[in-house]
Amino acid sequence: MADHPGTGKSRLSLHRRGFLTAAATGATAAVVARGAEAQTSEATPAAGVNPRTPRPVTLSVNGQTHEIGLDARTSLLDALRDHLRLTGTKKGCDHGQCGACTVHIDGKRALSCMSFAVMAEGHEITTIEGLAAPAGDLHPMQQAFVDQDAFQCGYCTPGQIMSAVACVKEGHAENDDDIREFMSGNLCRCAAYPNIVAAVKQARDAIREG
Amino acid sequence: MSAAAPEPQTNQGKPVPRVDARLKVTGAARYAADEPVNNLAYGLLVTSDIARGEVNTVDLEQARGVPGVIGILSYGDVAEIAPPEFGNASYTSLGPLHEKKIWHDGQIMALVVANTLEAAQEAAFKVTAEYDVQTPTASLDSDGAEVIEAKGNTERIKEYPAVGDFAAAFAAAPVTFEAEFRTPTQHHNPIELFSTTAVWSGEELTIYEPSQNVYGFRSAVAKQLKMDASKVRVLSHYVGGGFGSKGPMTPRTAIVALAARKFGRPIRCVVTRQQGFTTASYRAATRQQVKMGANRDGKITAFSHEGWELCSRVDNYVVGGIETTTKMYGYGAVASKVSIVKLDRQTPGYMRSPPELPYVFALETAMDEMAEKLGMDPVEFRRVNDTMKEPIKGKPFSSRAVMPCYDAAAKAFGWSSRNPAPKSMRDGDWLIGMGCATAIYPTNVAASTARVTLHADGRVRVQTATHEIGTGVRTVASQMAAEELGTEVEKVEIEVGDTMLPPAPVSGGSNSTASVCSTVLMACNQIKAKLFEAVVKAEGNPLQGKDPDELTLENGVVLAGDGASLPLGDAFAAAGKASIEEYAEFTPNAVPKDAVKKLYDGKTSMAEEDKREKAMFAFGAEFVEVRINARTHEIRVPRIVGAFAAGRIMNTRTAHSQLMGGLIWGISSALHEETEVDERNARYVNRDLAEYLMPVNADIKSVEVIMLPEVDTDVNPAGVKGLGELGNVGTNAAIANAVYHATGIRVRELPIRLEKLLAMS
Numbered sequence: 001m002a003d004h005p006g007t008g009k010s011r012l013s014l015h016r017r018g019f020l021t022a023a024a025t026g027a028t029a030a031v032v033a034r035g036a037e038a039q040t041s042e043a044t045p046a047a048g049v050n051p052r053t054p055r056p057v058t059l060s061v062n063g064q065t066h067e068i069g070l071d072a073r074t075s076l077l078d079a080l081r082d083h084l085r086l087t088g089t090k091k092g093c094d095h096g097q098c099g100a101c102t103v104h105i106d107g108k109r110a111l112s113c114m115s116f117a118v119m120a121e122g123h124e125i126t127t128i129e130g131l132a133a134p135a136g137d138l139h140p141m142q143q144a145f146v147d148q149d150a151f152q153c154g155y156c157t158p159g160q161i162m163s164a165v166a167c168v169k170e171g172h173a174e175n176d177d178d179i180r181e182f183m184s185g186n187l188c189r190c191a192a193y194p195n196i197v198a199a200v201k202q203a204r205d206a207i208r209e210g
Numbered sequence: 211m212s213a214a215a216p217e218p219q220t221n222q223g224k225p226v227p228r229v230d231a232r233l234k235v236t237g238a239a240r241y242a243a244d245e246p247v248n249n250l251a252y253g254l255l256v257t258s259d260i261a262r263g264e265v266n267t268v269d270l271e272q273a274r275g276v277p278g279v280i281g282i283l284s285y286g287d288v289a290e291i292a293p294p295e296f297g298n299a300s301y302t303s304l305g306p307l308h309e310k311k312i313w314h315d316g317q318i319m320a321l322v323v324a325n326t327l328e329a330a331q332e333a334a335f336k337v338t339a340e341y342d343v344q345t346p347t348a349s350l351d352s353d354g355a356e357v358i359e360a361k362g363n364t365e366r367i368k369e370y371p372a373v374g375d376f377a378a379a380f381a382a383a384p385v386t387f388e389a390e391f392r393t394p395t396q397h398h399n400p401i402e403l404f405s406t407t408a409v410w411s412g413e414e415l416t417i418y419e420p421s422q423n424v425y426g427f428r429s430a431v432a433k434q435l436k437m438d439a440s441k442v443r444v445l446s447h448y449v450g451g452g453f454g455s456k457g458p459m460t461p462r463t464a465i466v467a468l469a470a471r472k473f474g475r476p477i478r479c480v481v482t483r484q485q486g487f488t489t490a491s492y493r494a495a496t497r498q499q500v501k502m503g504a505n506r507d508g509k510i511t512a513f514s515h516e517g518w519e520l521c522s523r524v525d526n527y528v529v530g531g532i533e534t535t536t537k538m539y540g541y542g543a544v545a546s547k548v549s550i551v552k553l554d555r556q557t558p559g560y561m562r563s564p565p566e567l568p569y570v571f572a573l574e575t576a577m578d579e580m581a582e583k584l585g586m587d588p589v590e591f592r593r594v595n596d597t598m599k600e601p602i603k604g605k606p607f608s609s610r611a612v613m614p615c616y617d618a619a620a621k622a623f624g625w626s627s628r629n630p631a632p633k634s635m636r637d638g639d640w641l642i643g644m645g646c647a648t649a650i651y652p653t654n655v656a657a658s659t660a661r662v663t664l665h666a667d668g669r670v671r672v673q674t675a676t677h678e679i680g681t682g683v684r685t686v687a688s689q690m691a692a693e694e695l696g697t698e699v700e701k702v703e704i705e706v707g708d709t710m711l712p713p714a715p716v717s718g719g720s721n722s723t724a725s726v727c728s729t730v731l732m733a734c735n736q737i738k739a740k741l742f743e744a745v746v747k748a749e750g751n752p753l754q755g756k757d758p759d760e761l762t763l764e765n766g767v768v769l770a771g772d773g774a775s776l777p778l779g780d781a782f783a784a785a786g787k788a789s790i791e792e793y794a795e796f797t798p799n800a801v802p803k804d805a806v807k808k809l810y811d812g813k814t815s816m817a818e819e820d821k822r823e824k825a826m827f828a829f830g831a832e833f834v835e836v837r838i839n840a841r842t843h844e845i846r847v848p849r850i851v852g853a854f855a856a857g858r859i860m861n862t863r864t865a866h867s868q869l870m871g872g873l874i875w876g877i878s879s880a881l882h883e884e885t886e887v888d889e890r891n892a893r894y895v896n897r898d899l900a901e902y903l904m905p906v907n908a909d910i911k912s913v914e915v916i917m918l919p920e921v922d923t924d925v926n927p928a929g930v931k932g933l934g935e936l937g938n939v940g941t942n943a944a945i946a947n948a949v950y951h952a953t954g955i956r957v958r959e960l961p962i963r964l965e966k967l968l969a970m971s
Contacts, residue, residue: 052277052329071328078327087244088237090450092401093483097899100401128237142235146227149214149867153680154234155402155450161235177908184906187899189401189451190680191874192867193910195214 057118061086062130070117077101079117080127088128088158092187099186102159103127109166128158131165141165144203145196152190160186164200173204215863220919221929225863226699228685230448230678239448242418243405243480250407251280253466253479254330256320256337257488258312261892262346262554265310265319265339272336273322278329281473282337283465284320285310291434291464296525297365298433299426299716299812301458301491302557304524307465312341313524314556315893316488321465323473346554346892350497350520357518360548364528367548371536371602374543376501379512383503386512387580391500391572392959393942394884395520396493397486398561399902402450404481404490406463408470414441415467421446421707422457422677423716428709429812434464439812446707449679454560456679457718460490487897491559492885494520494529498572503542508586508594513541517569521550522557529558531569534650537825538573540597554892560718562875563935566651567942574647574943575958578950587630588646588947589616600825608824608924611855612648615831618916619853620646623833632954640837640846643952649830649854649940651933655798655926656715656816657805658725660687662733663791664741666782668697668766672704676714676726681934682864683722689861690727690928694734696763696778712793715814720828720932723860725796727928733794738763740792744785745776751784752776798926824924828931830854832873832940836948843964843971845949847877849912850941855920857931862917865933869915872937878905879938880945884961903961 054069061084068083077094080086080103089112092100096114103112104126131139138146141164151157163186167173172182179200180193188196211217215225233239258265270282285307293305306318320337324330347354360367380386400420407418415435421427424444432439449456462479470477481489496519503512515536519529532546561567581591596613599606620626628644629635635642660674670691678684688702705711715725742758745751745768752774753761760771768781782788795806800822802808805815819825832852838845852873859865882903886895896902915937925931942960950956955970 052332071326073328073331074326081244082250082327085246086237087240090241090401091243091403091480093403093899095483095898095900097483098401128235132236134236138232138235145235146231147214148212149228149863151234151680152682152864152867152871153400153402153449153451153678154230154239155241155400155448157234158237180908180910184908187401187904187906189399189453189904190867191871191878191905191910193874193905193907194870194913195867196907198212198214 058121059117059125061125062127072116072118074117075113076115076117076120077112080112086127086129090155090158092156099163100156100159102162102186104162104166109163128162131161140206141203144199144206148195148199148202150192150195150199152192156186156188160188160196164203167200168204168207173200214866216866216917218862221921222859222917222919223689223861226685226689226861228682228864229688229699229704230684241402241448241450242407242420242446243478245407245418247407247409247476247478249476251323251325251473251475251477252327252330253321253323253469253477254334255318255462255479255481255485255489256322256334257316257485258319260312260341260343261315262344263312264342265312266342267340268319269338270320273333276329276333276336278325279333280323280325280475282320282322283307283469288465288468291468292436294430294434294459294461294464299423299430299459301460301559302522302525304461306461314488314522314554316485318461318465318489321469321479323469323477348553348887348889348892350495350518350551352553352889356552358550358552360528360550363526363550366528366530370546371532372545373602376512376514376543376545379543380501380503380514383511384506385504385583387502387576387583389500389576389579389958391498391575393496393568393571394960395495395887396561396879396883397885397902398453398455399899399904400451400453400455403483404486405479406466407476407478408467409476410471416443416445417463417467418445419463420449420456422449422452422679422718424675424677424707424709425713425809426716426812427459427463430459431463431467435467444709446677449677452679452717453562454564454718455490457560457716458491462489483899484897487885487894488556491557493561493564494527494558496529496568498569500572500576502576502580504580504584506584508584508591510539510595511542514545515569515573516547518549518551520555520558521552522555523552525557526550527558529565529568531565534566534652535569535573536602537600538648538650539595541601544601563651563939566939567879570650570939571942571960574940575946578645578943578947579956589620589625592616592648605823605825608826609920609922610827610829611918611920612829612831614918615829615853615855618918619831619833619851622914622916623851625833632951639840641840641952643836643838643948643950644833645944645947645951646831646833647940647943647947649832649852649936651720651828651936651939653826653828653925653931654719654721654816655724655728656721656814657798657801657809658714658729658796659712659794659806659809660726660729660733661712661791661793662691662730662737663789664695664737665789666779668701668778670695670697670702672702672730673711674706674714674726674729675709675711676706676722677717678706679717681722681868682861683726685864686723686860687726687730690730691734694731695737696765713809715809719816720934720936721816724926724928724930724932727860727930728926729794729796731927732796733792736792736794737790740790741781741785744787745781748784751780826925828854828856828933828936830936830940832944834944834948836945836952838949838952838967843967845881845962845964847911847945850877851914852937853916853918854933854936855918856933856936857920857922857925858929859917860930865917866915868934869937870913872935873913873941874905874910875938876941877945879960880942881961881963
């Protein structure tokens with residue numbers, strides 16, 4: 001952003017990198033328009049494919065297949081929330097900084113705000129809604145979060161739980177310090193951190209005991 | 211029982227799991243931006259990249275050309291709405307699109323609306339503007355600030371607390387201390403983003419928005435839209451963290467509602483994390499001067515506290531804090547004053563423990579410094595100056611357990627193992643420091659209403675427009691109803707966060723548990739009175755003819771003093787009723803008579819301090835160990851212990867979580883958080899969650915919370931003092947004092963980061 005040391009003229013100009021760059025570097029939002037300066041000379045991308053034109057995308061989420069039409073710039077997070085109405089996955093920053101949007105892609109934790117939905121085609125996505133049957137028993141991690149009061153407002157919780165399930169699976173839940181370290185990509189502003197550590201331990205043991 | 215669910219002691223309720231826990235761990239709890247709305251359009255704000263100037267032109271042409279754009283609201287498009295009113299549930303009086311003038315960084319310049327979020331984003335990036343840029347004033351020390359007194363310019367501070375002749379007492383004191391303290395700008399940053407979803411149905415408007423004040427929002431937005439508040443419904447079923455940021459409405463709400471009406475589409479506008487830093491309130495930076503005089507025996511004889519607080523040009527928000535610090539100890543003579551420093555920044559607002567956090571940091575650091583000057587143990591220095599009467603008006607405290615808190619926390623912490631000399635404790639490369647400080651928070655209670663229904667089968671419904679911001683109010687209000695109506699918590703269904711329900715106060719000032727539970731208690735008593743009266747009059751039942759005042763309702767059975775009993779279902783049958791529904795209006799002592807009427811109009815009336823016969827506060831004592839690397843000056847907090855006395859604890863689980871979260875907020879404020887401002891252009895530099903530092907899991911180690919039993923029947927019928935904000939008061943000073951003990955370096959400016967220690971060592 002330009003500095004404005006004194007009185008004078010300035011132009012509002014929101015510098016963003018082109019979305020392909022963004023996707024490659026992870027340096028900015030996955031879903032952005034091109035910078036204003038680029039857009040002035042290029043109304044539509046030259047490659048011949050207009051990303052705005054809805055294209056059919058097949059997403060496999062929680063074991064169900066969904067065919068939807070999406071703007072190619074749609075993030076996986078927005079596709080889940082706005083198109084599949086799976087709103088358990090939360091948006092906290094849209095920049096991969098808070099972890100609230102954590103889902104599993106092929107069983108591994110991933111930030112859904114940092115992926116385009118089209119990139120998720122052919123992959124198995126699991127969201128918080130897919131962790132346990134709607135009316136049945138909770139997943140041991142969900143139950144542990146309840147037992148250990150590992151949340152207050154609950155907003156970061158789906159992301160915390162998805163991360164925590166992966167954390168155990170990765171073998172990063174062997175001791176408290178490991179759990180703290182490998183759960184540090186998920187911010188909790190209510191600061192339930194000690195209870196989250198307790199919950200991960202409880203669930204780890206419950207999962208092992210089967 | 212576990213650390214998360216402590217065993218209840220006297221006057222403490224069971225650690226019932228949160229009634230909404232399942233919804234929260236399955237993703238089924240609906241936050242405002244999760245609510246399904248048909249035919250939704252997406253709104254996105256465009257904000258200024260200067261902090262002061264005039265807008266010459268805003269070029270919307272390119273943005274309008276983006277396929278999928280429905281329309282754009284900018285200057286000249288908002289004549290139908292009024293600007294907000296500061297203090298009327300709105301954090302600022304600034305109507306950002308009403309005049310082409312920029313008052314602060316990131317001010318709203320347009321709202322772009324499109325069929326998809328992606329189109330709205332593309333269009334928003336294509337909005338350009340041309341300004342006449344003026345040099346802004348960025349911070350408390352910048353040239354161009356306007357300084358005014360809080361007294362006479364704000365509603366809140368009518369007089370500065372004072373007693374005796376401070377100047378004379380300070381001059382005569384054998385030991386004196388004087389220093390300046392500073393606290394920074396901070397942003398709440400709840401993980402849930404700010405958002406507004408506006409849906410019109412004919413002349414009726416529904417707003418889904420994260421709110422700590424749905425009735426306040428309703429009346430404020432109705433006023434801006436020049437419509438009858440009864441035609442507006444505000445819903446906020448779950449709030450993803452507020453911490454004060456969602457207490458007052460922002461100018462966005464009415465703009466989104468207007469756009470939805472103009473464009474004939476429901477609109478959802480989710481504010482980006484970056485825009486959240488500039489389009490809502492924040493914690494004002496402060497500069498404070500503390501002067502203290504004492505006798506050699508440790509008795510304080512003079513205390514003065516003066517503050518200068520950052521504010522906007524357009525409003526006079528006051529942090530205050532002197533109302534609390536001047537009542538903390540038996541000081542002798544007291545003087546105080548607050549000034550507002552008006553700059554080119556947006557208006558600040560309430561952030562968790564708004565006045566107490568900055569002002570108690572100064573006081574409790576000063577206490578530690580004075581104790582050292584006197585050669586006293588900091589705990590004993592507080593004991594010498596403990597008082598059961600506040601020193602300004604001489605009112606007795608309704609209850610005050612400062613020293614029991616110190617004793618319990620000191621024991622759990624192992625304070626006796628501390629070598630009092632600075633830089634005396636070390637473990638290899640790590641300097642060890644131990645510090646302590648007092649926590650204090652005023653006990654607030656406000657007028658409130660609720661509707662409670664008891665069915666013959668023991669099911670209960672509680673309805674009240676309070677807000678579930680993570681405090682656990684759904685759970686504790688359900689517990690209160692279950693307990694009073696002799697049923698299980700599982701049988702209670704509770705509805706909150708909707709202006710179709712009876713109004714409750716703003717969820718701020720730690721008043722909700724006290725106010726809502728007192729109201730639910732009242733409604734339950736009305737239900738029992740109605741049921742008992744009908745039962746004793748009904749013929750042919752064992753309770754016929756009994757004194758209704760002697761009946762009780764326990765475990766689904768109505769009981770008489772002589773042992774006669776009747777199951778609840780039979781009692782309802784005898785009374786000829788299927789259910790009893792009671793609406794209660796709770797008007798606590800020391801609120802105006804028309805407080806409930808005002809509540810319906812969106813205005814919360816808290817009990818007024820000067821109308822109370824007693825001083826009412828919750829207290830605590832916090833002990834911290836810091837470890838500071840001797841080479842790098844990296845600062846770590848391996849453990850923190852807090853002991854608190856806050857009257858009746860409704861639920862030891864939810865209370866423990868709030869106090870624990872508060873302590874961690876205190877660590878965060880002491881060591882991490884500061885919104886950095888570029889002096890040259892008055893713009894925020896670190897406006898995202900990567901650059902705005904707050905603790906992650908790895909930053910937090912052992913956090914121990916002790917809840918002392920305390921009974922206080924003066925505060926309110928529920929006996930609750932409120933503790934959502936107590937935990938993070940005092941922590942800053944406890945850490946600053948521990949850092950001094952470890953290093954011999956006294957940092958009086960928050961946050962305490964290693965660069966400050968390096969610069970001073």
